[in-house]
Amino acid sequence: MGVVVSLNESRKDNGITALTELCADGMNNVNALILSKAGSDVEMIPEVARHLISSGGKRLRPMLTLAAAELCGYQGDGDVKLATSVEFMHTATLLHDDVVDESDRRRSKPTARMIWGNQASVLVGDFLLGQAFKMMVEVGSMEALDVLSSAASIIAEGEVMQLAAAKNLSTTEDEYLAVINAKTAALFSAAAEVGPIIAGSPKDERAALKSYGTNLGLAFQLVDDVLDYGGNAKDLGKNVGDDFREGKITLPVLLAYRRGNDEERIFWRESLEGDNNTDERLDHARALMAKHGALSDTITRAKHFGAIARDALGPFKKSPMKNAMLDVVEFCISRVS
16 A cells, blocks of 8 residues: 655755744744734633644744745835734634534644633634734735735635535535635735735736745645645644544545545545544555555645746745745645655
């Protein structure tokens, strides 16, 4: 049985080392602002917020905002506020997702809903969204506010689209790509686009960074889809096999289903509709994906979107920041081999 094997940690981390170092000062300011804006006299709010915020993750999305702003020569502190807004939007989405998906663990820790309950998770997510929009207003850019608020709406639409597609094996690949474009890529896109907006960059630079973020987000999600069947919890940010156990439609499932015989399709229908997907059934799902090249072809599609993301940065002059942003594309892809 073919299994996707995660690359060794040092090689993976190298992909974002340069970006992390170049954005270090800005991210220190973002982290300080996160702690400040997550505070509240309502005791449960900072407890829930800090539980997820401190649980790990590379903070890639806010770094994209800082990186894009610097790439466009921005001078000021608006990028820090927008980057923090992006991180709050992402955190709120995770809180809401865990409730919708009934997830028990995230990044090897109990999810907030398992500690404080579903209601608290949803309401704290709403609080963080409110704080995010307050910071957007403080920056004073109507265009940036429009981009990020539109992204928030698109993300919510993506969640509903995913619910509609849940357990539906007639979902087409185009329909699935539309779901992840809304659910995941929209925030990557907005995070990168607001940098040139506040820098007052020309439309072509804004369009280039929007394309970079969109295609990076698509590649990132497709690799996540693969990791659910052959990665580890540290890479994925949740338990490996969660998508399968929850009966989620992802691209590897769609490819394996469409390429399978009648008996194999029965297995996929039973797996998506059932609530007792054991480790043995997960192993069988992996075997079917290997048989039909579903994982390798999903990686090929991720590489395609990664190539578009790299090409989008073509108009920008060579610089350490541009090189670092190109490295991020490689990092997203190299989480699997």
